[in-house]
Amino acid sequence: MPLLLMAQQQNTIRGMVLDTKGQPVIGANVFLKNSYDGTSSGPDGSFSFSTTATGPQTLVAAYLGYEQQEQQIVVSATGTSVRFKLKEKLSQLQAVTITAGAFEAGDEKRSTVLSSLDIVTTAGATADIFSAINTLPGAQRVGEEGKLFVRGGDSYETKTFIDGLLVQKPYNASVPDLPARGRFSPFLFSGTTFSSGGYSAEYGQALSSALLLKSNGLPEKTETGVSLMSVGLGASHTQRWAKTSLALTADYTNLAPYTGLIKQHIDWEQAPETKSGSLIFRHKTSDTGLLKVYSSYSASHLALTQTTPGQLRQYVELGNNNFYSNATYQELLTAKWTLYAGLGYGFNTDNVQVAEQQIGEQDQSAQGKLMFEHQLVQPLWLKFGSEWTGRRYAQEYQAHATSQTIGSGFEEMLVASFAEADWTISPKVVARAGIRAEHSQLVDHTNLAPRLSLAYKTDPHGQISAAYGTFYQLPEAQLLRVNNQLGFERATHYILNYQHQQNKRTLRAEAYYKHYDNLVKYNPALPYHPESYHNSGSGYAQGIDLFWRDRKSIKFGDYWISYSLLDTRRNYRHFPQQAIPTFASRHNLALVYKHFVPALKTQIGSTYAFASGRPYHDPNRAGFNQGRTATYHDLSLNASYLTNIWGNFTVVYVSATNLLGNSQVFGYRYASQPDESGTFARQEVGPPAKRFLFVGLFINFGGQGIHH
């Protein structure tokens, strides 16, 4: 207790605050612990203040972005001089991150390149996540499929995961030449990671890429939404309580009025009709724990008359029922341990009729996953876990109404374990090493897949990243049901990436080489003989992906350009030799532009897509996959007009694809038999209509408005 009646002596404490490079830290807070006495460092890093304290004291230097430092000093009448060397703190924003192969779109990390709103508002997308991802580098345009083909890989080589759990059927049911669409509304997700290669050991069974979707947390408010569209209507209601929320949606889509009005290339007997509903449940089990449940069901039906090459007409009908549900639980056990548990279940039935043939397919799968994340020491993070995936597939085939029904199918149980470590070696270097082991009960094979990545921060805004990994995948169901003893197909990835982000502009360049092994091959003359199937195929894919995004140069404007160069060949399935697959085009370019016009309260978006010619097989010529289609162009436009109806936030959305009316040929289908002149007749494979027009009205009751 200081005796106040004595005169107080002022002692001086002075010194310098520098960083580890010897540069001055300006405005740092320097003070005596447990006292008000202190000051801020000046423009040259020096500081000086007086205090009535004496004897041994603790002097603290603190500045945002640096590790706080304390020094034990002795305050004396003769003055004390102290020197501080502050170390930069590893903040999440400046920290180096592994970017090789991964394209993150989300709202949580400020360093992400795309936001969830970007996915939703990309022109030509008509709210289909996959067609928005198609404008990113690495994705190939395959218009008649509508699915994701990544870096010379087939569509089955890309898998979709929601909250860490596999979605067996992320696309809606479709027939050949009718593009599939994603089942899930992009509004459900707050984060998307499009991994075009080299993805984490946490995931497997995808030779080319993984699309990781992270669903939203608790919604902010109770609200109701209604949508009226040229193709159907929908309604949703979200109820929010203190720690819980429940959302229910119902949708009905029927393309009949639309196809009646606008001329189609397809002869619809019954235009696609879908009834679907979903349930989304969230519950905060604690301050740091969250339970999420998602369930959806859809029933769809369509019928059309297809003209085959050779002018034969055949009737095609498809009925589909799909149910998918997943539940995930995440909790922070301690400051250093995180628990993740997930369960998923999917059930899908397809009943297809093609002319006289009847095909019924049933696909059920279930998945369970348990994972832990642990921070061993400050710069070392560990992630490890296990998952099991069960699958039951059955197909029944009847050639004519009177023939016997042939059944085939299989049951599979895949168990996997993985471990991955992230080591931040320095603020500029981070390394990730992982290993994944999988065992398939069906084919009785085990695989061990290593994954490695490294990132080095070259300057405050740029970094180089490299990744290597081995990826295994069980062959597709239609191959396994003939021969269920096939081995895993394998791909090895080598990726090098450079990314630079500054001032709302991003440049990304990535070079990759993929080598495929053990691809399944079969003799096309004997498609039902198990002996004709072998893992003897192989292939390669190499190329460069470039991405440039600029949100600054044009006021209210935002654009990105993505270009991919691809060189690939493979020998798989029915191929007689190594050839370029029909889904691969050498050059792919997408230019996406968005502009907000404040006076009109409208956001206008446009996407221009270009792809060089794709190979097709012409049986009239020697060789295989020798033909090349013309180049592909598509210019699409969309506009979102923001307004309100009776005080409720409303969006009026219109979009049109192929504005310029380009003729789009994706390939050719040839007759299986030559005609009288000995030529195989052919037919163009193109889009279901020259253009697709869409108009929608979305009203939100009880929601919140948007700030400028």
Added chain:
Amino acid sequence: MKKSILFIVAAILMTANTFAQQGHYQAVMGKNLEALRTAQTLEDYQLVANGFERMAAAEQQQWLPTYYASFSYINMSFREKDDDKRDQYLDKAQQHLDKALKLQPKESELYALQGFLHMARIQVSPMMRGMKYSGLAKEALEKAKNLNPDNPRVYYLLGSNTFHTPSMFGGGSQAAKPLLEQAKLKFEKQRAATALAPSWGEPQTLALLAKCN
């Protein structure tokens, strides 16, 4: 006798000491508040923030120093051009505000400041963050209003939030005007609990009100 005199002297010294310590606290707070009032640039606010942080570190039971430290960091975020740094300042401001809320969980000024913090988050990315943080700000400000319906800052901040919301969503200058007029009246009648309690916001209210005409 001597013992009791010593006892009394000790008691006087102790009380005098407490008063002196309190007097010291008042004096330094007053000095820092004056610096806050005159602060203009980012560097000015950094020095003010440092001053309040020193007091907050020494005074673990007082909410005012940590409140003003938070307030200073929020003001710094408005004057910073780098988006990442802005969020860093706001994270620091939130840290201080959380500490203050633990000390005074029912203080209207703290919820008003929370609303101000949420509004500051919007400027980093208006299109993406506007909806979320505008809603969170309103929630915090309503709570502040319930705790003290005469807090003028609540009405100023609600008015400012409404002013910057596009008119098609129920915002705009005309919708903000009544809130800002209420704020103006409350400022005139403002009687701060102590000389150190928050009293800011009047010039900003009048400036914004002028824009509504």
